Amino acid sequence: MVQFSAEIARFEKNGEKTGWFYILIPEATAQEIKAGNRQFFRIRGTINGHEFAGLGLIPTGGGGFILAVNAGIRKTLEARLGDMLHLSVEEDTDFEIIIPADLEICLAEDPRLLENFMKFNKANRNYFINWINGAKTEPTRTRRIAMTVEAMELGLDFGAMIRRDKARRQSGEI
Known part of the structure; x- marks a missing residue:
């Protein structure tokens, strides 16, 4: 598991991501999670002690990634814009969406x-x-x-x- 801390930020204006809450995962940290990768992938682990699985990391283009922190996640974490989150994560190789x-x-x-x-x-x-x-x-x-x-x-x-x-x-x- 890769452990790091990141602050919740928000896109003020960024195309379809405008208004999104997210955390930035720098390139070095992303490479620890999944070496040699620059494409979308999923992670599992804990955020502030709460377990999560299947969360998607979206590439930013410069080697880093963002993790969207939607309202449901923020509510679970009782977190707001500017709060520092503590993550312990790894690639979620078991993630699967099943056909209904x-x-x-x-x-x-x-x-x-x-x-x-x-x-x-x-x-x-x-x-x-x-x-x-x-x-x-x-x-x-x-x-x-x-x-x-x-x-x-x-x-x-x-x-x-x-x-x-x-x-x-x-x-x-x-």
Whole structure:
């Protein structure tokens, strides 16, 4: 486990990350966690004594990484902007997002659908899975599963599916 301390910061203006709370993991520390890596990866360990797993480190471009500290994590840690966090972490090599049973049943109705879904790399499959799992109501979840099945029929990745849905809504098609 690599141990270090970092302060919670916030992006004031940074594209899609505007408003995010995060901690910066310098290049040297990131290299201790996963040597030779400059791409997104997941970590597990403790933050201020609270256990976490599957947290993603996002590359900053200069060799360092950021760890998003969302509202749920801040609440658990009882932490605010400017607070110092104490971390003990390692790469989370066991992290896995499982295909939800309801999605798998729908995709299994046609072998081509499941095959198209599995052609995507793990990160791209996770976009679909996290989006479906993030639905707050059953009708929303059902609509998202239907959109995912349709995307697999058409061979669309997550971004293309979202753009297609937006265009259809704007045109009044749906």
